[in-house]
Amino acid sequence: xxxxxxxxxxxxxxxxxxxxxxxxxxxxxxxxxxxxxxxxxxxxxxxxxxxxxxxxxxxxxxxxxxxxxxxxxxxxxxxxxxxxxxxxxxxxxxxxxxxxxxxxxxxxxxxxxxxxxxxxxxxxxxxxxxxxxxxxxxxxxxxxxxxxxxxxxxxxxxxxxxxxxx
Numbered sequence: 292x293x294x295x296x297x298x299x300x301x302x303x304x305x306x307x308x309x310x311x312x313x314x315x316x317x318x319x320x321x322x323x324x325x326x327x328x329x330x331x332x333x334x335x336x337x338x339x340x341x342x343x344x345x346x347x348x349x350x351x352x353x354x355x356x357x358x359x360x361x362x363x364x365x366x367x368x369x370x371x372x373x374x375x376x377x378x379x380x381x382x383x384x385x386x387x388x389x390x391x392x393x394x395x396x397x398x399x400x401x402x403x404x405x406x407x408x409x410x411x412x413x414x415x416x417x418x419x420x421x422x423x424x425x426x427x428x429x430x431x432x433x434x435x436x437x438x439x440x441x442x443x444x445x446x447x448x449x450x451x452x453x454x455x456x457x
Contacts, residue, residue, distance in 0.1 A: 349394065349415040350385045356401050356411070370400035372440050372456025391417045395429050396455035402438045405430065425452040 347355070357367050368378040373396055381387050394415045398408040405419075408429075412418055419426040428450060432443050444454040 346414065348385055349389065349411070350381050350387055352411060352414050353381065353397055356403070356407075360401055362401075367397065367400045370440065371396035372444075373397070374457050377457070389415055391415070392425075392453050392455050396440060399429075399432070399438050399440050399443060399455065402436075403433070405433050408433055424450050428452065 354364075357364060360367075364378060364382070365375075368375065371393075373393060377389075377393070381389060391412070394412050394417060395408070398411050401407075403411060409419060419430055421427060421430075425447065428446050429443070432438070432446070437443075440455050444456075447454050
């Protein structure tokens with residue numbers, strides 16, 4: 292039964308996925324008996340190539356934006372209503388994943404436009420959506436170029452949404 296199933300899988304892969312021009316890797320399937328091997332494209336080689344071409348992450352991008360705006364770290368984290376301890380985590384850990392409200396707080400502190408805000412959010416794995424009251428409120432304030440985090444927090448609070456910063 293296993294050999295029939297594996298034979299069908301091999302045939303399907305050969306027909307639809309295996310490019311004979313690519314390097315093929317050989318591996319033993321957990322379902323196989325010791326003498327059963329399958330071939331598949333070298334996935335790890337292609338993934339390694341993709342990993343070499345990653346965009347800058349959230350932390351690196353945030354620090355570059357602060358420098359580009361000619362501001363100090365302290366000016367920005369205070370305007371974002373974020374404490375020094377959290378900012379230190381972001382600064383020292385390039386893989387740090389902040390919460391969405393924290394990312395937006397930094398976007399507001401940096402007075403980013405909507406496109407720049409979306410870019411910064413995407414680097415932390417987020418986006419703005421019109422299906423969220425929180426996101427619609429944030430987008431409104433950015434479009435209006437109104438970057439006071441405390442006024443934004445008042446609006447968020449009025450609509451029972453999480454506030455920015457700590």
